[in-house]
Amino acid sequence: MEEKVGELWHRFITRAADRRHLQAAVELKEVRPGLSLFFRALGGDGGLQIEVVDKTTFNLRKNWLQRIAGIGDQVELAWRDHNALKLPARIAGFAERELNRDLYFWLAAMAANEARFARELAGDWLARNQVTVLLTLQRFPGLLGRYTRLVRAHLDQRPDPQALKGAEAEAERLLRQALCEPGSVRRLPTARLDPMPVPLWLHPDPASSEAAARDDPDEVAGDDGESRELDDIGRRKAEQTDEPEADRGLITIRMENIFTWGEFINLDRGSEDEEDLDKAEAVARDLDTLAISREQKSSGLRLKFDLDLPGSEADDEIVREGMLLPEWDWKKQRLLENRCRVVEMTARDAEAIPLPQRLARTAKKLRNQFQLLAPARIWLRHQDDGQDIDLDAYLNYHCERRAGSPVGADGLYRELNSGARDLACLLVADLSLSTDTWVNDTQRVIDVIRDSLYLFAESLHATGDAFSMVGFSSRKRDPIRIHRLKRFEEPYSASVRGRIQQIKPGYYTRLGAAIRYASLQLQKQPSGRRLLLILSDGKPNDLDQYEGRYGIEDTRQAIIEVKRLGLQPFCVTIDRKGSEYLPHLFGSNGYAVIRNPLEMPRLLPRLYARLTA
DSSP: OHHHHHHHHHHHHHHHHOOSOGGGOEEHHHHHHHHHHHHHHTTOOTTOEEEEOOOEEOOOOOOHHHHHHTOSSEEOOOEEOSSEEEEOSEEOOSSSHHHHHHHHHHHHHHHHHHTTSTTTTTTOHHHHHHHHHHHHHHHOGGGHHHHHHHHHHHHTTSOOGGGSOHHHHHHHHHHHHHHHSTTOOOOOOOOSSOOOOOTTSOOSSOOOOOOOOOSOGGGOOOOOSOOOOOTTSOOOEEEEOOOOOTTOOOOOOOGGGOOSOOOOOOEETTEEOOSOHHHHHHHHHHOSEEEEOOOOSOOHHHHHHHHTSOOGGGSOEEEEEEEEEEEEETTTTEEEEEEEEEEEEEOTTOOOOOOOGGGHHHHHHHHHHHHTTSOOOEEEEEESSOSEEOHHHHHHHHHHHHTTOOOOOOSOEEEEEOOOOOEEEEEEEEOOGGGGSBSSSSOBHHHHHHHHHHHHHHHHHHHTOEEEEEEEEEBTBSOEEEEEEEOTTSOOOHHHHHHHHTOOOOSBBOHHHHHHHHHHHHHTOOOSEEEEEEEESSOOBOSSTTTTHHHHHHHHHHHHHHHHTTOEEEEEEOOTTHHHHHHHHHOTTSEEEOSSGGGHHHHHHHHHHHHHO
């Protein structure tokens, strides 16, 4: 009872002290697709991802309600680095919903131009923000009305300088002047309390988003167990600490006196080792600062996952190993030769099987549709040699000879030409660990991909187009596992369906290496048009530094190399956030996002038909 009363009191006093207008709140997930496009259209870095920013604590003046509730000193301010654009998960600062939405787009416009002065004015947040506002309005004068409305509404929320004293009053007056006349204020006086933050500006001193560099980035301990991405909370602060002693013993303390979460956790690249994901999520949301140590010992959960891996006798058979491929280092802006090793594999003891009965009806419909794409067989007439006599040409020749005309016996045959589309396609399917997630109560992502491969092969077989299919996953840069499903020179058969049936979730998604491998195979085909089709359920990632911007830029460089070879890359994804990073990788017309994964088997062949029409 006492706990329940305390919970109700906390909820009541927090709501009473909260100055936000929750009824007019706008969520980042609502505006994310349009905001991503807007940011890139204004010249923002296409490689940046949109992420949720964490709260920052300021030494602010608070009223008595805020002091009782213990709130009012943490603010979410936007900022950007070379990996992501950080924005609040929710904006509810204004009473009008339209103003809250406008603030998202204004912050995106600021971030698109802020990098131009980030280095020159790195230590002067006041000058940097004022110059960025001036540059943004100069380059995009259409935003002036939006900025004016936001400033007018924000000024009504700021404290009255006449109600403040000394340096605080002067700082507030100058901030108001800087908002109305950007570039007119050089510095603020030093006061005991921080001035009220400006949500229309970027963060004055954002924490570095770079993780502490390890001695060897390739030796990062990974965790391939179950995980959950918390995309509605920001990046947590971290502090380096020594590993606690295992035999330290118990602490004699009354647990009811502990009011905050604070514990040592074995943290690896933003993941918490915790068997109960719901408990781990609750702890992650409550912790303000995470303690991190460098520990070589594996965590129990990851050890359990490693022990559960299938033995070598259950793994695919290695066909070829030792193929070395380069990788792009975007920080050094150069290609690292022989960086990755590819291992080609094929399913061990895959049995020849018929097409699953559940797909028979759809496959028959697709085959009938795709047969219309196959070139019709036509007779080439007036040939000097051929498999049949051209009766029309022979009758004309005979009549001319009977009439006494001196004609030659040329072009009296005809030849049946089956025709060809002069097209080759290689499909690369992502078989990473994330494909083990469930789409509904009966199907996982890997099951959807398997059905898509079945129907894709049935459709292309009906057209007569040359095609090949491979799956891939990776565990660091050595090895990248390539699973052969169908080769170009191999006819489509029940054996191919048997290999498709054997696909299973693998490890991670080193997409750049898979694309380079596929381009080498596709380049060998003599067809005039060569399509590289990529089937994925998420963005590039791996256990080492391939996570984040590194993987994105390596994949982008691989796509650039593919286009230079005259190949046509196209990506099909079921990642709901695909629209944020795929334009940077494949261009605006080089990808398709399928919102409902269950529709992929039906839509994939149709996308192919549209691409090759």
